[in-house]
Amino acid sequence: MGKLVTLPFIIFLICAFWTGIPSVSSANENFTFTIEEVGKNTITQNYGKPKYVDVEGEFAVMNWHENPGAIFLYNISDPKNPRYISHVQVNNGPNAVRIRNGYAYASLNTGYLIIASLNNQNITITGSRDFGNQMFNLDINDQGTIAVMAGTYASDGLVIIDTTNKANPTQLSKTGFPAGGVDLEGKYVFITKYDTSELRCYDISNPSAPVLINSIKVGTMIVPVRVYGNYAYVQEYSINKMHIVDISNPSNMRVVISDFGIPGVVPNGGGVVVDTKAELMFLATGLNGDGKVSIYDIKDKTNPKMISQYVYPNKEIINMIAIND
Template identity: 25%
Template sequence: MKKHFFLLLSLVSVFCSCTDHEDDGKYANFLVAKPLKISLSEFEDSGDIIAPKPIEESGKIYAYNNYIFVNDKYKGVHVIDNKNPENPIKIAFIKIAGNVDISVKDNYLYADSLRDLLVFNIANKDNIKLVNRLKNVLQDNIIWPMADIYEWENATTEDEVLVGWEVVTERRLKEEVQLMFEDVALNNTADARNTGQGGSLARFKIVEDYLYAVDNHNINVFNIQNLENPLDLDDIYAGFDIETIFNRDNHLFLGSKSGMYIYDITNPQTPTFVSEFQHGTACDPVVVDGDYAYVTLRGGNTCGATESGLYIVDISTITDPVLTKQYPLDGPYGLGIKGNTLFICDGESGLKVYDKTDVDKLKEINHFKDIVAFDVIPKENNLLMVGDNILYQYKYLKNNISLLSSLNLD
């Protein structure tokens, strides 16, 4: 397999000099997953708190008391003082290698660092401290994209750590790609307390004295009665391509690339499967309000073949979720609900705001265009939204919202 892989790399450069006539149908476009990696020393140095720095790629957003935490994908977390929402201020950066998620309870922040779970005491925002590190408790925490080719041979060396994948489109010789596929096939035969609030894209969720962290296949369960010293409990296998987690009452709602899975946490240390709602392959966050689950599906590219849209699923019978209505969207990511208002981050199409009083007839009440919308948190007094390295805050009006402030994180 190795010789075929490196031959493919050389063919890419050769092809660049070919004309359309020379192509003669021998080449095709393939989705190629290229490794994103960091040095082993950088991974082992996770937990440092440094002065504010420009963001590289904004990820998920989390709100706790008067502070906002914005993930810098695979790098760490930006800490923002939001006592005055009209003038938020960056105050620190927590370096966490491979980080994509956090959750907070009673001034203890839990963060993933690839396989490890880190615990920070954030009671004093001017003196944040790493107080614990649980090693190798998140076994399948790297997010795997859908691609035709994975550049396995170039993934890491002994001095590097894989944190994720970047997917690009490349033109490859079809015959050589087929040979590589054949080699692969042969080789494979052998809460009520003081917790914060995350968006719909979250993979961490605190419910009372338990932290639930989903990876690609499992629900990782931690007892956090002792906030500084979490107890790692047995993982619960939940399927494939798990992406997000949402909680309502005694149920967890997991979004995956193939459907929504519902788990009962009446016994909090052992979530039990209740039911599932299947859809075509797509990236899939979910939020729940009343008798309905709202699921955004982002198709195309690395997320699958399903057309992008909003699925509204009737969960009044929790053991038998049923699709009620489907609405088209362009390329949605996170979503949130405040009362009868539904907020959808529709990627490059901006933030869309709907009146969901009648789920069969959603009414668009606002559309903020010319922005990139990624993740959103509807708070009691204002709406938080992040996208394209900018933190937006909106003020609720009687039947609408208006922009309150924007903070460029660069």
């Protein structure tokens, strides 16, 4: 008997507009499920290039990567009718955005970190500061007191910021190298050094003095990284390859599978292109068109098996986050 997996809803980020998704069903001996559109919101306020979406509770935030760009706030308490609330304009389009405890955090091409408060009436910028050059990605700890950013310039790299005072974020440390993706998990930061294609792990128990725990060569030029449980999922920049790394022992990271072929190029920049739920992996691909959403059985991390795929009909560029029940 197959195991029924229910996904309450999945948010797809489209290059130009939210679009209708016909129902897609798929099954193998282990999983049975359906991908279908639950709701959509088509308000754009004439902005283009949506790049990233994050969700917390009833709120979703999305960044529009133009110059000027914007951060949009939605209420998604009714998934069938996601409601646009408000937006703030941001110059030199934000690369990535996160929500923690009622605040949105965005990293910019100009090196700025922007912090905005969220409520059901408005999104309001509460603080911003320049921390270097181009900041490609960011993550926030669960308490919302520490932000980590990945700077693409060799002078930036891992930038750690105290965000306790939302009006006045302050730099705690900076470890210079060309960085691309970053994920903060407890006291550990996992960050990619894209020029040498390394996945690095830093202990930031003392955020003013991060300690390099381990570094491992992965692939050719890795940028995005996301950690779920004992595994890091890293993707190549502009080629259709990804890798899975066992990080259960951060001092001895180990590549589980390398150069795993995926059905398209991952969106570059600060987007989340992979998410997991139980024994499923959700992957969004589609740089410069050919948008796809693929679902894999990853019970055996050494042999991911595609069990469903949706191909967007109009060659949209997509990004995605899966909302767990």
